[in-house]
Amino acid sequence: MQLPPASCLPANERRRSGPLARLALAVADEACAHAGVRAADMRGVFASSNGDGAVVDSILSALSTPEGEVSPTQFHNSVHNAPAGYWTIGHGSLAPAVALGCFDWSFAQGLLKAAAECVVENTPVLFVAYDLPIPGPIGKVRVSEHSFGCALVLHPHPAPAGLCVLDVTHDPGRIAHDAPACAGLRQLAYANPAAAGLAVLQQIASAQAGEVHLASQPGSLRVMVQPC
Numbered sequence: 001m002q003l004p005p006a007s008c009l010p011a012n013e014r015r016r017s018g019p020l021a022r023l024a025l026a027v028a029d030e031a032c033a034h035a036g037v038r039a040a041d042m043r044g045v046f047a048s049s050n051g052d053g054a055v056v057d058s059i060l061s062a063l064s065t066p067e068g069e070v071s072p073t074q075f076h077n078s079v080h081n082a083p084a085g086y087w088t089i090g091h092g093s094l095a096p097a098v099a100l101g102c103f104d105w106s107f108a109q110g111l112l113k114a115a116a117e118c119v120v121e122n123t124p125v126l127f128v129a130y131d132l133p134i135p136g137p138i139g140k141v142r143v144s145e146h147s148f149g150c151a152l153v154l155h156p157h158p159a160p161a162g163l164c165v166l167d168v169t170h171d172p173g174r175i176a177h178d179a180p181a182c183a184g185l186r187q188l189a190y191a192n193p194a195a196a197g198l199a200v201l202q203q204i205a206s207a208q209a210g211e212v213h214l215a216s217q218p219g220s221l222r223v224m225v226q227p228c
Contacts (some may be wrong), residue, residue, distance in 0.1 A: 008090030024083035031151035042126040044097040046084040047110025049193030053134030107197040108216035113208040115168040131194035167224035176213035176220040194213035
């Protein structure tokens with residue numbers, strides 16, 4: 001997949017940023033543009049199950065050599081909140097930005113965190129979910145296929161016409177997970193942790209009212225979608 005350059009970043013940071021950060025920034029910038037919000041003002045919730053697996057694989061490979069030398073840039077990018085950090089740098093943002101890693105439940109937990117923050121703080125929140133395949137030995141244990149990223153701008157007030165209302169509820173006692181109806185999307189949803197939210201995205205895109213359940217250990221997340 002050809003990722004666009006992180007155009008919001010200064011030249012030095014743009015050179016240092018890796019594919020994972022570029023994926024996160026690309027979908028985040030697109031969501032803010034479509035929502036008509038100023039990126040610098042947005043609180044952010046960034047969710048990734050794998051983090052930057054390519055960087056971790058590179059660091060572990062370097063440590064296994066006699067020299068054991070690790071690139072400072074690689075170490076910088078190995079931190080799980082690196083994409084969130086690039087976002088705040090690129091847009092000169094002083095708003096809070098949280099990075100979550102919750103295994104296969106990262107999309108659901110990230111959406112729950114973003115929705116809760118949106119309501120409690122009474123302010124728009126940017127939610128970004130993204131994961132890339134992991135190369136090397138780790139990728140044979142933690143198998144993720146394809147690349148996937150998505151972003152939503154959540155607003156606490158009634159949505160304008162053409163958007164939709166999300167009602168997000170966590171049920172710790174019920175285990176349920178809905179897959180997308182489309183076979184191709186269903187395959188992707190099980191192949192990439194961030195794509196676990198495709199059923200929600202498909203429900204939003206359908207412009208029809210509906211209910212979607214996402215696995216969210218413990219229990220599940222119920223997302224009610226109501227078009228405006």
